[in-house]
Amino acid sequence: MNKITTDLLDRLAAIVGTEYLTTARERLTAYSQDALKQVFCAEAVVSPRTAEEIAAILKLANDALFPVTVRGGGVGYTGGAVPIRGGIVLATDRMNQIIEVNQADLLAVVEPGVTNYRLQQAVDEVGLFYPPDPASWKESYIGGNIALNAGGPRCVKYGNTKQFVLGLDFVTPTGEIIRAGTRTPKNATGFHLESLLIGSEGMLGVITRATLRLVPRPEARRTALAIFANARDACRCVADFSSSGILPVALELLDRTSINAIEDFQPTGLPRHAGALLIIEVDGLRETVEREAAIVREMCRKHQAIQLREAQDESEAASIWEVRRKMSPAVARTGVIKLNQDAVIPRSRIPEMLEFLEELHRETGLLLPTFGHAGDGNLHINVMLPDREEQTRQLGVATVRRIFVRAVELGGTLSGEHGIGYAKAPYLELALSPATIEVMKQIKLTLDPRGILNPGKVFEAPVPAHEVGFVQADQSCC
Ligand SMILES: Cc1cc2nc3c(=O)[nH]c(=O)nc-3n(C[C@H](O)[C@H](O)[C@H](O)COP(=O)(O)OP(=O)(O)OC[C@H]3O[C@@H](n4cnc5c(N)ncnc54)[C@H](O)[C@@H]3O)c2cc1C
Known part of the structure:
Protein backbone atom coordinates (compact mmCIF):
# COMPACT_ATOMS: atom_id res chain seq x y z
CA MET A 1 0.00 0.00 0.00
CA ASN A 2 1.18 3.51 -0.78
CA LYS A 3 1.13 6.78 1.15
CA ILE A 4 -1.14 9.66 0.16
CA THR A 5 1.06 12.06 -1.81
CA THR A 6 0.37 15.73 -2.58
CA ASP A 7 -0.52 14.69 -6.10
CA LEU A 8 -3.12 12.22 -4.75
CA LEU A 9 -4.56 14.90 -2.47
CA ASP A 10 -5.01 17.13 -5.52
CA ARG A 11 -6.71 14.35 -7.43
CA LEU A 12 -9.03 13.57 -4.49
CA ALA A 13 -9.85 17.27 -4.14
CA ALA A 14 -10.69 17.38 -7.84
CA ILE A 15 -13.29 14.63 -7.22
CA VAL A 16 -15.03 15.97 -4.10
CA GLY A 17 -14.09 19.67 -4.08
CA THR A 18 -11.28 21.19 -2.02
CA GLU A 19 -13.55 22.06 0.92
CA TYR A 20 -14.50 18.41 1.37
CA LEU A 21 -10.99 17.08 1.76
CA THR A 22 -8.99 17.77 4.87
CA THR A 23 -5.64 16.98 6.41
CA ALA A 24 -6.22 19.27 9.42
CA ARG A 25 -4.87 17.63 12.54
CA GLU A 26 -8.00 17.90 14.73
CA ARG A 27 -10.23 16.45 12.00
CA LEU A 28 -7.78 13.62 11.29
CA THR A 29 -7.69 12.75 15.00
CA ALA A 30 -11.48 12.84 15.32
CA TYR A 31 -11.93 10.59 12.28
CA SER A 32 -9.18 8.17 13.28
CA GLN A 33 -10.95 6.53 16.25
CA ASP A 34 -14.33 5.14 17.25
CA ALA A 35 -15.93 4.10 20.57
CA LEU A 36 -12.90 1.86 21.29
CA LYS A 37 -10.94 5.13 21.58
CA GLN A 38 -7.77 3.85 19.95
CA VAL A 39 -6.27 6.18 17.40
CA PHE A 40 -4.85 4.99 14.06
CA CYS A 41 -4.19 8.01 11.95
CA ALA A 42 -5.82 8.71 8.62
CA GLU A 43 -3.71 10.62 6.12
CA ALA A 44 -6.76 12.54 4.85
CA VAL A 45 -10.51 12.67 5.41
CA VAL A 46 -12.61 12.83 2.24
CA SER A 47 -16.35 13.62 2.34
CA PRO A 48 -18.07 12.74 -0.94
CA ARG A 49 -21.68 13.63 -1.73
CA THR A 50 -22.60 11.09 -4.40
CA ALA A 51 -22.13 7.46 -5.42
CA GLU A 52 -20.34 8.70 -8.56
CA GLU A 53 -17.77 10.56 -6.45
CA ILE A 54 -17.25 7.44 -4.32
CA ALA A 55 -16.77 5.34 -7.48
CA ALA A 56 -14.13 7.80 -8.71
CA ILE A 57 -12.33 7.73 -5.32
CA LEU A 58 -12.27 3.92 -5.27
CA LYS A 59 -10.99 3.74 -8.86
CA LEU A 60 -8.20 6.12 -7.91
CA ALA A 61 -7.40 4.03 -4.82
CA ASN A 62 -7.12 0.91 -6.98
CA ASP A 63 -4.80 2.68 -9.43
CA ALA A 64 -2.60 4.33 -6.82
CA LEU A 65 -2.96 1.54 -4.24
CA PHE A 66 -3.95 3.30 -1.04
CA PRO A 67 -6.35 2.13 1.72
CA VAL A 68 -9.88 3.50 2.02
CA THR A 69 -11.85 3.14 5.25
CA VAL A 70 -15.56 4.02 5.22
CA ARG A 71 -16.95 5.80 8.25
CA GLY A 72 -20.52 6.29 9.46
CA GLY A 73 -21.24 7.89 12.84
CA GLY A 74 -17.96 6.52 14.22
CA VAL A 75 -19.52 4.98 17.34
CA GLY A 76 -18.70 1.35 16.60
CA TYR A 77 -17.15 -0.68 19.41
CA THR A 78 -14.70 -2.81 17.42
CA GLY A 79 -12.51 -0.33 15.55
CA GLY A 80 -14.29 -1.11 12.26
CA ALA A 81 -14.21 2.48 10.99
CA VAL A 82 -10.62 3.15 12.08
CA PRO A 83 -7.96 3.41 9.32
CA ILE A 84 -5.61 0.90 10.85
CA ARG A 85 -3.41 0.79 7.70
CA GLY A 86 -3.53 4.55 7.08
CA GLY A 87 -4.80 5.95 3.78
CA ILE A 88 -8.03 7.94 3.63
CA VAL A 89 -11.19 7.90 5.71
CA LEU A 90 -14.22 8.16 3.48
CA ALA A 91 -16.76 10.02 5.65
CA THR A 92 -20.45 9.62 4.80
CA ASP A 93 -21.58 12.67 6.83
CA ARG A 94 -22.72 14.64 3.77
CA MET A 95 -24.83 11.78 2.41
CA ASN A 96 -27.60 12.51 4.89
CA GLN A 97 -30.87 12.86 2.99
CA ILE A 98 -34.10 11.05 3.75
CA ILE A 99 -35.20 10.65 0.17
CA GLU A 100 -38.62 9.11 0.66
CA VAL A 101 -40.98 7.80 3.31
CA ASN A 102 -43.71 5.85 1.58
CA GLN A 103 -46.77 4.99 3.68
CA ALA A 104 -48.52 2.90 1.04
CA ASP A 105 -45.49 0.72 0.31
CA LEU A 106 -44.26 0.72 3.94
CA LEU A 107 -40.71 1.76 3.10
CA ALA A 108 -38.16 4.52 3.43
CA VAL A 109 -35.30 5.37 1.10
CA VAL A 110 -32.35 7.01 2.83
CA GLU A 111 -28.74 7.92 2.31
CA PRO A 112 -26.17 6.20 4.56
CA GLY A 113 -25.36 9.26 6.68
CA VAL A 114 -28.88 9.58 8.16
CA THR A 115 -28.83 8.79 11.88
CA ASN A 116 -31.01 5.98 13.16
CA TYR A 117 -32.78 8.57 15.36
CA ARG A 118 -33.64 10.90 12.46
CA LEU A 119 -35.10 8.03 10.49
CA GLN A 120 -37.19 6.93 13.47
CA GLN A 121 -38.52 10.47 13.96
CA ALA A 122 -39.32 10.91 10.28
CA VAL A 123 -41.30 7.69 9.97
CA ASP A 124 -43.06 8.24 13.30
CA GLU A 125 -44.46 11.52 11.96
CA VAL A 126 -46.50 9.56 9.42
CA GLY A 127 -47.57 6.77 11.79
CA LEU A 128 -44.88 4.27 10.78
CA PHE A 129 -42.18 2.49 12.73
CA TYR A 130 -38.55 1.48 12.09
CA PRO A 131 -37.79 -0.98 14.93
CA PRO A 132 -33.97 -1.51 15.02
CA ASP A 133 -32.90 0.67 17.95
CA PRO A 134 -29.23 0.58 18.91
CA ALA A 135 -28.56 2.54 22.11
CA SER A 136 -26.29 4.69 19.94
CA TRP A 137 -29.31 5.71 17.81
CA LYS A 138 -28.64 9.43 18.09
CA GLU A 139 -25.08 9.15 16.74
CA SER A 140 -24.94 6.00 14.63
CA TYR A 141 -25.75 6.17 10.92
CA ILE A 142 -27.95 3.83 8.90
CA GLY A 143 -24.88 2.93 6.76
CA GLY A 144 -23.00 1.84 9.89
CA ASN A 145 -26.09 0.05 11.24
CA ILE A 146 -26.35 -1.98 8.02
CA ALA A 147 -22.61 -2.69 7.80
CA LEU A 148 -22.75 -4.12 11.37
CA ASN A 149 -26.30 -5.50 11.32
CA ALA A 150 -27.08 -3.39 14.38
CA GLY A 151 -29.71 -4.35 16.90
CA GLY A 152 -31.18 -3.12 20.14
CA PRO A 153 -33.78 -4.04 22.76
CA ARG A 154 -36.67 -4.20 20.28
CA CYS A 155 -34.99 -6.88 18.18
CA VAL A 156 -36.51 -9.70 20.25
CA LYS A 157 -39.81 -9.22 18.48
CA TYR A 158 -38.81 -7.38 15.31
CA GLY A 159 -35.32 -8.65 14.43
CA ASN A 160 -32.05 -6.89 13.64
CA THR A 161 -31.31 -4.42 10.84
CA LYS A 162 -31.07 -7.21 8.26
CA GLN A 163 -34.81 -7.92 8.61
CA PHE A 164 -35.48 -4.36 7.42
CA VAL A 165 -33.26 -4.01 4.37
CA LEU A 166 -35.16 -4.39 1.11
CA GLY A 167 -32.54 -2.97 -1.21
CA LEU A 168 -29.15 -1.30 -1.25
CA ASP A 169 -27.19 0.81 -3.68
CA PHE A 170 -23.49 0.38 -3.16
CA VAL A 171 -20.17 0.98 -4.84
CA THR A 172 -17.89 -2.04 -5.09
CA PRO A 173 -14.27 -1.70 -3.93
CA THR A 174 -13.24 -1.47 -7.58
CA GLY A 175 -15.65 1.41 -8.22
CA GLU A 176 -18.68 -0.19 -9.87
CA ILE A 177 -22.08 1.24 -8.92
CA ILE A 178 -24.52 -1.55 -8.03
CA ARG A 179 -28.26 -1.50 -7.31
CA ALA A 180 -29.30 -4.63 -5.38
CA GLY A 181 -32.69 -5.70 -4.02
CA THR A 182 -36.05 -4.07 -4.63
CA ARG A 183 -38.82 -1.86 -3.26
CA THR A 184 -41.02 -4.89 -2.71
CA PRO A 185 -41.17 -7.14 0.35
CA LYS A 186 -40.78 -10.18 -1.88
CA ASN A 187 -37.93 -10.74 -4.27
CA ALA A 188 -36.54 -13.94 -5.76
CA THR A 189 -34.69 -12.45 -8.69
CA GLY A 190 -31.06 -13.47 -8.64
CA PHE A 191 -28.62 -13.52 -5.77
CA HIS A 192 -29.38 -11.20 -2.86
CA LEU A 193 -26.34 -8.98 -3.15
CA GLU A 194 -27.90 -6.54 -0.67
CA SER A 195 -27.68 -9.31 1.96
CA LEU A 196 -23.98 -9.70 1.25
CA LEU A 197 -23.44 -6.09 2.30
CA ILE A 198 -25.34 -6.50 5.60
CA GLY A 199 -22.74 -7.17 8.28
CA SER A 200 -19.92 -6.71 5.76
CA GLU A 201 -18.08 -4.26 8.07
CA GLY A 202 -17.17 -1.81 5.34
CA MET A 203 -15.08 -4.44 3.50
CA LEU A 204 -17.22 -5.41 0.49
CA GLY A 205 -18.54 -2.07 -0.72
CA VAL A 206 -19.69 1.42 0.23
CA ILE A 207 -23.42 1.64 0.85
CA THR A 208 -24.77 4.79 -0.80
CA ARG A 209 -28.53 4.37 -0.46
CA ALA A 210 -30.82 2.01 1.48
CA THR A 211 -34.43 1.03 0.90
CA LEU A 212 -35.75 0.00 4.29
CA ARG A 213 -38.89 -1.87 5.28
CA LEU A 214 -41.19 -0.15 7.77
CA VAL A 215 -44.10 -1.41 9.83
CA PRO A 216 -47.20 0.40 11.09
CA ARG A 217 -46.54 2.15 14.40
CA PRO A 218 -47.98 0.01 17.23
CA GLU A 219 -51.01 1.65 18.81
CA ALA A 220 -49.93 1.01 22.39
CA ARG A 221 -47.11 -0.36 24.50
CA ARG A 222 -46.65 -1.41 28.11
CA THR A 223 -43.36 -1.50 29.96
CA ALA A 224 -42.56 -3.26 33.22
CA LEU A 225 -39.55 -3.68 35.45
CA ALA A 226 -39.35 -6.94 37.40
CA ILE A 227 -36.89 -7.66 40.19
CA PHE A 228 -35.75 -11.20 40.93
CA ALA A 229 -33.97 -12.56 43.99
CA ASN A 230 -31.59 -14.49 41.75
CA ALA A 231 -30.49 -14.40 38.14
CA ARG A 232 -31.57 -18.00 37.55
CA ASP A 233 -35.26 -17.11 38.11
CA ALA A 234 -34.96 -14.13 35.77
CA CYS A 235 -33.36 -16.28 33.06
CA ARG A 236 -35.99 -18.99 33.42
CA CYS A 237 -38.62 -16.31 33.05
CA VAL A 238 -36.99 -15.14 29.80
CA ALA A 239 -36.77 -18.66 28.37
CA ASP A 240 -40.32 -19.51 29.46
CA PHE A 241 -41.77 -16.68 27.36
CA SER A 242 -41.43 -19.11 24.44
CA SER A 243 -44.34 -21.08 25.86
CA SER A 244 -46.37 -18.05 26.95
CA GLY A 245 -47.96 -17.46 23.56
CA ILE A 246 -46.54 -13.93 23.26
CA LEU A 247 -43.33 -12.41 21.99
CA PRO A 248 -42.40 -9.30 23.98
CA VAL A 249 -40.76 -6.44 22.08
CA ALA A 250 -37.95 -6.34 24.63
CA LEU A 251 -36.61 -8.61 27.37
CA GLU A 252 -33.61 -6.84 28.86
CA LEU A 253 -31.59 -8.32 31.73
CA LEU A 254 -29.33 -6.59 34.28
CA ASP A 255 -27.37 -8.73 36.72
CA ARG A 256 -26.59 -7.86 40.33
CA THR A 257 -23.23 -6.22 39.57
CA SER A 258 -24.92 -4.02 36.96
CA ILE A 259 -27.73 -3.07 39.37
CA ASN A 260 -25.16 -2.04 41.97
CA ALA A 261 -23.17 -0.14 39.35
CA ILE A 262 -26.28 1.94 38.62
CA GLU A 263 -26.96 2.55 42.30
CA ASP A 264 -23.35 3.70 42.78
CA PHE A 265 -23.52 5.92 39.69
CA GLN A 266 -26.96 7.57 40.06
CA PRO A 267 -29.18 5.93 42.68
CA THR A 268 -32.63 5.00 41.36
CA GLY A 269 -33.87 2.94 44.32
CA LEU A 270 -33.13 -0.48 42.87
CA PRO A 271 -32.63 -3.11 45.60
CA ARG A 272 -28.91 -3.82 45.82
CA HIS A 273 -29.51 -7.36 47.06
CA ALA A 274 -31.54 -8.30 43.95
CA GLY A 275 -30.02 -11.05 41.80
CA ALA A 276 -31.24 -9.58 38.52
CA LEU A 277 -33.86 -7.40 36.95
CA LEU A 278 -35.77 -7.64 33.71
CA ILE A 279 -37.24 -4.85 31.63
CA ILE A 280 -40.12 -6.29 29.65
CA GLU A 281 -42.06 -4.42 27.00
CA VAL A 282 -45.02 -5.46 24.85
CA ASP A 283 -46.67 -3.53 22.02
CA GLY A 284 -49.51 -3.80 19.53
CA LEU A 285 -53.21 -2.97 19.44
CA ARG A 286 -54.52 -1.55 22.73
CA GLU A 287 -56.65 -4.58 23.63
CA THR A 288 -53.86 -7.00 22.71
CA VAL A 289 -51.36 -5.07 24.80
CA GLU A 290 -53.63 -5.24 27.86
CA ARG A 291 -53.85 -8.99 27.47
CA GLU A 292 -50.10 -9.34 26.90
CA ALA A 293 -49.38 -7.19 29.96
CA ALA A 294 -51.50 -9.62 32.00
CA ILE A 295 -49.41 -12.51 30.65
CA VAL A 296 -46.20 -10.64 31.58
CA ARG A 297 -47.56 -10.23 35.12
CA GLU A 298 -48.40 -13.91 35.28
CA MET A 299 -44.94 -14.95 33.98
CA CYS A 300 -43.18 -12.75 36.55
CA ARG A 301 -45.30 -14.22 39.35
CA LYS A 302 -44.64 -17.76 38.12
CA HIS A 303 -40.90 -17.16 38.23
CA GLN A 304 -40.87 -15.60 41.68
CA ALA A 305 -40.29 -11.96 40.83
CA ILE A 306 -40.01 -10.15 44.16
CA GLN A 307 -41.16 -6.81 42.73
CA LEU A 308 -43.00 -5.75 39.60
CA ARG A 309 -43.24 -2.11 38.58
CA GLU A 310 -45.59 -1.49 35.66
CA ALA A 311 -45.42 1.85 33.90
CA GLN A 312 -48.78 3.60 33.95
CA ASP A 313 -47.90 6.16 31.29
CA GLU A 314 -45.21 7.16 28.80
CA SER A 315 -43.17 9.09 31.35
CA GLU A 316 -43.00 6.10 33.72
CA ALA A 317 -42.02 3.90 30.78
CA ALA A 318 -39.29 6.41 29.92
CA SER A 319 -37.97 6.32 33.49
CA ILE A 320 -37.76 2.51 33.34
CA TRP A 321 -35.77 2.74 30.11
CA GLU A 322 -33.61 5.42 31.71
CA VAL A 323 -32.34 2.70 34.07
CA ARG A 324 -31.16 0.71 31.04
CA ARG A 325 -29.60 3.76 29.37
CA LYS A 326 -27.47 4.42 32.45
CA MET A 327 -25.86 1.02 32.12
CA SER A 328 -22.87 1.87 29.92
CA PRO A 329 -21.63 4.89 31.93
CA ALA A 330 -22.43 3.18 35.25
CA VAL A 331 -20.51 0.02 34.38
CA ALA A 332 -17.58 2.04 33.02
CA ARG A 333 -17.04 3.39 36.54
CA LEU A 432 -15.84 -20.02 12.40
CA SER A 433 -14.24 -23.03 10.74
CA PRO A 434 -11.18 -22.58 8.48
CA ALA A 435 -13.34 -23.48 5.46
CA THR A 436 -15.94 -20.84 6.39
CA ILE A 437 -13.29 -18.18 6.85
CA GLU A 438 -11.72 -19.17 3.53
CA VAL A 439 -15.02 -18.70 1.65
CA MET A 440 -15.38 -15.25 3.23
CA LYS A 441 -11.83 -14.37 2.18
CA GLN A 442 -12.54 -15.52 -1.38
CA ILE A 443 -15.63 -13.29 -1.55
CA LYS A 444 -13.52 -10.36 -0.33
CA LEU A 445 -10.80 -11.15 -2.87
CA THR A 446 -13.29 -11.35 -5.75
CA LEU A 447 -14.80 -7.97 -4.94
CA ASP A 448 -11.62 -6.28 -3.78
CA PRO A 449 -8.66 -7.92 -5.55
CA ARG A 450 -6.22 -5.20 -4.48
CA GLY A 451 -7.43 -5.17 -0.87
CA ILE A 452 -7.97 -1.42 -0.66
CA LEU A 453 -11.29 -1.30 1.24
CA ASN A 454 -10.92 -1.38 5.02
CA PRO A 455 -7.76 -3.52 5.20
CA GLY A 456 -6.64 -4.99 8.52
CA LYS A 457 -10.10 -6.03 9.70
CA VAL A 458 -11.97 -9.24 10.60
CA PHE A 459 -9.50 -11.78 9.09
CA GLU A 460 -6.34 -10.18 10.40
CA ALA A 461 -5.31 -9.43 13.97
CA PRO A 462 -3.08 -6.39 13.43
CA VAL A 463 -3.30 -5.38 17.10
CA PRO A 464 -2.28 -7.96 19.73
CA ALA A 465 -5.28 -8.93 21.85
CA HIS A 466 -3.77 -7.44 25.02
CA GLU A 467 -3.51 -4.03 23.29
CA VAL A 468 -7.12 -3.92 22.08
CA GLY A 469 -9.31 -1.44 23.91
CA PHE A 470 -6.51 0.19 25.87
CA VAL A 471 -6.67 3.91 25.46
CA GLN A 472 -3.51 5.35 24.01
CA ALA A 473 -3.28 8.56 25.98
CA ASP A 474 -2.48 11.87 24.27
CA GLN A 475 -2.57 10.37 20.85
CA SER A 476 -3.36 12.73 18.05
CA CYS A 477 -2.72 12.75 14.33
CA CYS A 478 0.00 15.19 13.38
C1 LIG B 1 -22.90 3.93 23.98
C2 LIG B 1 -23.02 2.95 22.81
C3 LIG B 1 -24.11 2.12 22.77
C4 LIG B 1 -24.24 1.20 21.72
N1 LIG B 1 -25.35 0.41 21.67
C5 LIG B 1 -25.53 -0.43 20.63
C6 LIG B 1 -26.71 -1.23 20.53
O1 LIG B 1 -27.60 -1.19 21.39
N2 LIG B 1 -26.82 -2.03 19.46
C7 LIG B 1 -25.87 -2.10 18.49
O2 LIG B 1 -26.05 -2.83 17.52
N3 LIG B 1 -24.74 -1.39 18.59
C8 LIG B 1 -24.55 -0.55 19.60
N4 LIG B 1 -23.40 0.20 19.68
C9 LIG B 1 -22.35 0.01 18.68
C10 LIG B 1 -22.48 0.93 17.43
O3 LIG B 1 -22.93 2.20 17.76
C11 LIG B 1 -23.34 0.33 16.36
O4 LIG B 1 -22.75 -0.88 15.97
C12 LIG B 1 -23.60 1.19 15.13
O5 LIG B 1 -24.28 0.40 14.19
C13 LIG B 1 -22.35 1.76 14.48
O6 LIG B 1 -22.77 2.71 13.53
P1 LIG B 1 -21.80 3.87 13.04
O7 LIG B 1 -22.56 4.67 12.03
O8 LIG B 1 -21.24 4.59 14.19
O9 LIG B 1 -20.68 3.01 12.31
P2 LIG B 1 -19.11 3.26 12.29
O10 LIG B 1 -18.54 3.01 13.63
O11 LIG B 1 -18.82 4.55 11.64
O12 LIG B 1 -18.68 2.08 11.30
C14 LIG B 1 -18.92 0.76 11.64
C15 LIG B 1 -18.56 -0.15 10.45
O13 LIG B 1 -19.45 0.10 9.37
C16 LIG B 1 -18.73 0.45 8.21
N5 LIG B 1 -19.54 1.42 7.49
C17 LIG B 1 -20.02 2.61 7.97
N6 LIG B 1 -20.73 3.22 7.00
C18 LIG B 1 -20.69 2.44 5.91
C19 LIG B 1 -21.24 2.54 4.60
N7 LIG B 1 -21.97 3.59 4.20
N8 LIG B 1 -20.99 1.54 3.72
C20 LIG B 1 -20.26 0.47 4.09
N9 LIG B 1 -19.72 0.32 5.31
C21 LIG B 1 -19.94 1.29 6.21
C22 LIG B 1 -17.40 0.97 8.71
O14 LIG B 1 -16.39 0.83 7.73
C23 LIG B 1 -17.17 0.09 9.92
O15 LIG B 1 -16.61 -1.14 9.53
C24 LIG B 1 -23.24 1.12 20.72
C25 LIG B 1 -22.14 1.97 20.78
C26 LIG B 1 -22.03 2.88 21.82
C27 LIG B 1 -20.83 3.78 21.86
Missing part, protein backbone atom coordinates in the same frame (compact mmCIF):
# COMPACT_ATOMS: atom_id res chain seq x y z
CA THR A 334 -16.56 -0.06 38.05
CA GLY A 335 -13.02 -0.38 36.69
CA VAL A 336 -10.16 1.41 34.98
CA ILE A 337 -10.52 -0.46 31.70
CA LYS A 338 -13.71 -1.92 30.28
CA LEU A 339 -13.37 -4.79 27.81
CA ASN A 340 -16.86 -4.69 26.37
CA GLN A 341 -18.18 -7.87 24.69
CA ASP A 342 -21.47 -8.69 23.00
CA ALA A 343 -21.44 -12.47 22.79
CA VAL A 344 -24.70 -14.11 21.83
CA ILE A 345 -26.01 -17.48 22.98
CA PRO A 346 -29.33 -19.34 22.69
CA ARG A 347 -31.55 -17.78 25.33
CA SER A 348 -32.29 -21.17 26.91
CA ARG A 349 -28.57 -21.43 27.78
CA ILE A 350 -28.24 -18.03 29.49
CA PRO A 351 -28.40 -19.56 33.02
CA GLU A 352 -25.37 -21.74 32.16
CA MET A 353 -23.52 -18.69 30.88
CA LEU A 354 -24.27 -16.73 34.04
CA GLU A 355 -23.11 -19.65 36.21
CA PHE A 356 -19.90 -19.77 34.21
CA LEU A 357 -19.41 -16.01 34.71
CA GLU A 358 -19.84 -16.38 38.47
CA GLU A 359 -17.15 -19.08 38.51
CA LEU A 360 -14.91 -16.92 36.35
CA HIS A 361 -15.37 -13.97 38.70
CA ARG A 362 -14.49 -16.13 41.73
CA GLU A 363 -11.43 -17.48 39.96
CA THR A 364 -10.04 -14.25 38.48
CA GLY A 365 -11.34 -11.66 40.96
CA LEU A 366 -12.43 -9.52 37.99
CA LEU A 367 -15.82 -7.82 38.02
CA LEU A 368 -17.92 -9.03 35.09
CA PRO A 369 -21.07 -6.88 35.03
CA THR A 370 -23.47 -8.40 32.53
CA PHE A 371 -26.53 -6.85 30.99
CA GLY A 372 -28.29 -6.78 27.68
CA HIS A 373 -30.78 -8.26 25.34
CA ALA A 374 -31.57 -11.53 27.12
CA GLY A 375 -34.60 -12.02 24.90
CA ASP A 376 -32.35 -12.77 21.93
CA GLY A 377 -29.43 -14.12 23.97
CA ASN A 378 -27.22 -11.11 23.26
CA LEU A 379 -25.36 -10.34 26.49
CA HIS A 380 -23.05 -7.41 27.06
CA ILE A 381 -20.47 -9.07 29.28
CA ASN A 382 -17.99 -6.47 30.49
CA VAL A 383 -14.60 -7.55 31.72
CA MET A 384 -13.55 -4.79 34.12
CA LEU A 385 -9.87 -4.32 34.84
CA PRO A 386 -8.85 -2.55 38.06
CA ASP A 387 -5.57 -1.18 36.61
CA ARG A 388 -3.45 -0.98 33.45
CA GLU A 389 -0.69 -3.33 34.57
CA GLU A 390 0.56 -5.75 31.93
CA GLN A 391 -0.35 -8.73 34.13
CA THR A 392 -3.93 -7.43 34.53
CA ARG A 393 -4.25 -6.93 30.78
CA GLN A 394 -3.12 -10.49 30.14
CA LEU A 395 -5.65 -11.75 32.68
CA GLY A 396 -8.36 -9.62 31.03
CA VAL A 397 -7.57 -10.99 27.58
CA ALA A 398 -7.47 -14.58 28.82
CA THR A 399 -10.86 -13.98 30.48
CA VAL A 400 -12.35 -12.57 27.27
CA ARG A 401 -11.11 -15.62 25.37
CA ARG A 402 -12.66 -17.99 27.90
CA ILE A 403 -15.99 -16.15 27.64
CA PHE A 404 -15.96 -16.54 23.85
CA VAL A 405 -15.02 -20.22 24.10
CA ARG A 406 -17.93 -20.82 26.47
CA ALA A 407 -20.35 -18.82 24.28
CA VAL A 408 -19.46 -21.00 21.29
CA GLU A 409 -19.72 -24.21 23.37
CA LEU A 410 -23.23 -23.15 24.37
CA GLY A 411 -24.21 -22.80 20.70
CA GLY A 412 -23.60 -19.09 20.37
CA THR A 413 -21.06 -16.81 18.75
CA LEU A 414 -18.71 -13.87 19.34
CA SER A 415 -20.90 -10.92 18.43
CA GLY A 416 -24.63 -10.28 18.18
CA GLU A 417 -24.45 -6.69 16.94
CA HIS A 418 -21.06 -4.97 17.34
CA GLY A 419 -19.19 -6.93 14.66
CA ILE A 420 -15.57 -8.08 14.59
CA GLY A 421 -13.56 -5.09 13.31
CA TYR A 422 -10.00 -5.54 14.50
CA ALA A 423 -10.92 -5.82 18.20
CA LYS A 424 -12.35 -9.33 17.95
CA ALA A 425 -10.28 -10.54 15.01
CA PRO A 426 -7.94 -12.51 17.32
CA TYR A 427 -10.91 -14.70 18.29
CA LEU A 428 -12.53 -15.30 14.89
CA GLU A 429 -11.30 -18.88 14.57
CA LEU A 430 -13.09 -19.79 17.81
CA ALA A 431 -16.43 -19.29 16.09
